[in-house]
Amino acid sequence: MATVEYRKVGKSFGSVEVLKDLSLEIEDGAFVVLLGASGCGKTTLLRMTAGLETVTAGEVVIDGRVVNDMHPRDRDIAMVFQNYALYPTMKVRDNIGFSLEVAKKSKAEIARKVEEAARVLNLTEYLDRKPAELSGGQRQRVAMGRAMVRDAKVFLFDEPLSNLDAKLRAHMRVEIRQLHDRLGATTIYVTHDQIEAMTMADKIVLMKGGKIIQEGSPDDLYDRPNSRFVAEFIGSPQINLLDGRIEAEEGAVRFRARHLVLDLPQAYAAHAGKAVACGIRPNDVTLDPDGAITGTLQIAEKTGADVQFHLDVEGTEFVAVAPRSAYRHGGERMSFAIDPEKLHVFDEASGERISV
């Protein structure tokens, strides 16, 4: 177990700068998710941690030691690769036990640990197969097993679930989180899937263009996104954003987008007149005939317990989630209400959150 720290880390491939001046501290035993769209530099950061990419600027520190020039084999890191990177010519048993074999552990100990890992991962009956004879999910679990038997300081996961089907992905999310809770090892997990991030992380680090946009707990990012970008990235269905203006008149502070008027907390009075985008999470609205958000129902999607209403509100698509019982057909006018405290207000120009 160990802490991981990035001090003003930079990475360039030729003239292309992938990471810039990135600083981040990861606590001992934390489960940190690096989240971002493809090309944001999250995988590069992970590979630099492992030592598979050189560090072109700054320092990568593991357990208090600068590891910039340390060979990957000396870093004591276990990694699960996106495409699993299994040893194609070895049986599952040898794939999982290879690190132990390298560490010159006794045959009995290797067998014990491999079988233990196989049991946890439901791989026992596949131990004598080669990777080519396994399905994607099984290969993924072999890759996990290979990390599990290690007593590594840090566990790295590089989009390990991206090649799996939805059901298996949901299952493996739980497995990975349980594995982390049992081993208690520092874990850095890279993904572009915000659901994975939200469900697994202690801390999410949202990246864009080689920089950290926001870091914090899943709740922090969901409840207090620091920018329009974060608000749009986190949460499913995606947040609704309405462009308008803050108005203060007759002692009341309001958000106005053409005919739509929403009450805002008093504290926004200082920003009166500012052009803003108002963010409304689809789950934060309630069906209310007197609600301020009114629109024409385009389509209603049943998702099981809930129904998602797609409305046309002031010419903008607006999604609202309501219980299944509220289901109705398209074409109707519908109204929703929202608690002013749950509105997210972003500066129209900079996209930054307007904090009050």
Next chain:
Amino acid sequence: MKLGVLSADRPLVWMLPLILMLVAFTIVPLFYNIWLSFHEYAPFKRQLVYVGMENWKAMFGDSRMWESFGITMFYFVVVLSIELVLGMAIAMLLDEDEFGFGLLRSVLTLTLVVPPAIVGMMYLLIEDPEFGVLTYVLSLFGILDKSTPILATASTALWGVMLADVWQWTPFMVLIFLAGLRSLPPEPYEAAMLDGASAWMTFRRITLPLMSKVIAVAVLIRGIDIFRMFDYVFVMTSGGPGTSTYTLSLYSWQQTFSFIKWGYGATLSLFALFVIIVIANLFIWAAKVRW
């Protein structure tokens, strides 16, 4: 479009030229060779006469045949091993994307375009006791006395011939291995690094198993070639000094064309063919090569 006899559903028409060549230059000579091995040329009658199994009986009792067979096997094992190990080592050194490595890789093909007989001539000069570069360098280090001609000394002549073979054909191994190495996936190597594997461990447990098919094919191609090696000994030593570099193919050539024993020469060459078929198939079976 109508092609008539040339349409794609008449494969025989397309294969005919190859079949004709195969029959004319391989099948017919093979059967003629088998037929020859039961006959012998009688100089006084100036014709081939039937001798039954005489050639075969004579061959198995021929000590010179066994000696040349031994020399061939020794040459085969030593040269193949050196070319294999050296080829793999050089291939791994050249498996880089740094500046200049592409050029180095293409330079390697140069030795392969020189006719083996010319390489033999080159090494005849290189190993010459009077002005040969190799003789000079070896004598500088005190390894070889200048008065010892490499190719005219029984204990060193075969090694002198092997040198030419290794120089010319190791690049062939390198090229085949490079093709294999460069197509290997990078991920298992990254995983092995993180698993803490040393370079040797990575080579032994990951590279070698992944390369096994490529190695098998290279060994098979070179093995067959080495076994029937003729050019170098013919040019460099003519089998000498004495019979110390007489390989099986040289011996069958000598019996056929110098001694005009058509039948016995054919028998010897058939024996060589038989041995190489057995060795090759044993190897294919053992190395689990699938075509």
